[in-house]
Amino acid sequence: MALNIKSLQDIMRQDPGVDGDAQRMNQIIWILFLKIYDIYEKRWKTASLLQGEIYESIIPKDLAWDSWAKSKNEQGQAIKEALSGDELLDFINNTLFPTLKNLTITKDSPLNQKIVKKAFEDTNNYMKKGILLRQVINTIDDIEIQSKEDKKELSFIYESFLKTLQSAGNAGEFYTPRAVTDFVIQMLEPKIGDKIADLACGTGGFLTSAYHYLESQIKTAQDIQKANSYFYGIEKKQLPFILAVTGFLINGIENPNLDHSNTLEIPFDALSDLETFDIIAMNPPYGGAETKEIQSNFPSEFRSSETADLFMAVICERLAQGGKAAVVLPDGFLFGNDTAKINLKKKLLDELNLHLILRLPKSVFAPYTSITTNILFFTKPDLTQARGTKQTWFYRLDMPEGIKSFGKTKSMKLEHFDPFIKWNTNRVELSDESGNFKAKSYSKQELESRDYNFDLCGFVSEEEEILEPFALMEQVRNERERLNHTLDSIMDKIAQIIKDNA
Incomplete structure (x- = not known):
């Protein structure tokens, strides 16, 4: 074959x-x-x-x-x-x-x-x-x-087919590198019987990785049924939806529970009546905007023109008590100070346990985009656990030695997460040669005192790089937003000092 x-x-x-x-x-x-x-x-x-x-x-x-x-x-x-x-x-x-x-x-x-x-x-x-x-x-x-070898070969070919999405114009938004999806699932450690969801599943990478992670746990026919049907994915765009369905069949998921619709069309007030999930792993679309009608589905404190913000509000609602989530988000979410982002970050600290933010190298999603992204890991406490975050660890994953950037011919591999995996077994503060923090823990109070600016342990010095025009525009836009936030914060402090001394 x-x-x-x-x-x-x-x-x-x-x-x-x-x-x-x-x-x-x-x-x-x-x-x-x-x-x-x-x-x-x-x-x-x-x-x-x-x-x-x-x-x-x-x-x-x-x-x-x-x-x-x-x-x-x-x-x-x-x-x-x-x-x-x-x-x-x-x-x-x-x-x-x-x-x-x-x-x-x-x-x-x-x-x-x-x-x-x-x-x-x-x-x-x-x-x-x-x-x-x-x-x-x-x-x-x-x-x-006809054989496991045929299935493995077709799965490999299909994965290569999906990778072409990264350089196929806007279609790159639907594909998350397999190294990222496999790593996230390993961190979340799902079990047979867990309900696992991706509410903007694209080509289904997180769910496929979860299925393969669970394969070693399958012992009975009932386990097979659960491993097949306890997944839930939803995708509004036609191309990634049919890609996901086909990929699931190729990988052995015979009863994929996939919806071809838009998660954000469901009124926020109705989410509490819907099924919740033990595991949510997502790379929600960002940089785009939904219609005013979609935005009106959300309460004013979470209403936003940024799609990723709306998804974060939904994720927080649909994560089950005792559930675990991992969400890929751009830097803009960390330092953003608009109403929706501030309220979402406040919710993560007050009601959930935001225990880790992993900062990824900026070219992980190249050539589709060079925007720097992060993986937020958080849990929702059950009735026996205290609400809220006590401390959040930040870890900066640097480019592997000898690799300047990822791209079309040199993609990220699972072993590139090894430095983090080693650190994660014994979390300690780390600094780089310039004295900047590479890993550090911050208390809830420290994050609150920063006006919910989570831009910590980031990439502070980079070599000059010639970017494609649209990537350069996005970089300038992000840097402008970062500077605006810094200026706003300084002006607020000056105003407070004047008020205190009036």
Whole structure:
């Protein structure tokens, strides 16, 4: 079994209907999803027969993969009736897609059937040349998953496919490097039976890492069921949603509980009635803005034009008592002093336990963005625990020795977290050669006295670097916001001194 993504992209570059890597990935993924889903359906059908049951597919028989996609029989001979050219295009555009978009599902439909309709709700066929489309379908149809080695190989190829998102324009926002997702899950240490969520799951990296982390704990059929269905992901954009669904199937998650919608559309007052989660691991979108209508779902103290702030408000509500969370956020959240950020940081200190902020090297998400990010680790106390934060540790993870920056050809690896892992077994204050803190603990009172400015143990000296225009603009914007906060803080102190001495 082999899947050459580059050869598929080369075929699609000849088609006038497909423009850019994002559309090429979109085109590949809906075909790949149907192929992988067909492989699983054959397994589900066999398993049902062994149990004396009849498996009923949600996909009509005349739209099943073998009915239209296969062009060769088991002997490798060409099937004369195989659709191609304009006939294939007409079938896909006017029969296959309309049917899949309008499949009937109910709240009682199995998860592995709901995902079919959700995957195709906003999916489109971009190719305009049926002959080229037939070539793409034939290449994907050659995939087989007969062994663990096949599954491992396909998973590796698919992960490489996802990594191209980082350099595919704005699509990079949907992919979190696997080193980060694996590290976060190792820190959170989920157990079989934990309800694990990512409320803006993108391509599903955190949930996939969690599943693989739990695999060693699976002992019974009930464990398998929990490991499959105790995940919850929600993603509003079509491309990352279908990428997540397909990735879950490839990695062995047969019943992914995924919603194709927007977490932020739920009124904040209604969150208390919804399911809570034992583990929340997220890299929420930041730098963007939601509509005024979405913002109005939130109380004034959390209302913000920054998407990441709104997600933080939701995360705090939907984390279960005794639950653990890890959230990737940009520097702007740490030093920001607008109403929403101040109130969110106050909530983290007063009601939750913000025990660790890990500051990541700025190029972790390159080439998509060079914005410096951080991972906030916090818990929500249960009824037996005291509310609030006593102390918060800050740790700055420097670039590995010999590496100037991460990027398209040199991505972050799990072993690059080793210095932190070693430090985390015996947390002590650390300083660099310049005397600046690399690791330090701050009490709740110290953080409050800083007007909730959490910009501590950061990167204070960097080599000059030539950035891409948009990355430079973002850097200037962040630096301006940081300076504005500092000036505001100084002016407030001056005003207070004048008031005290009046």
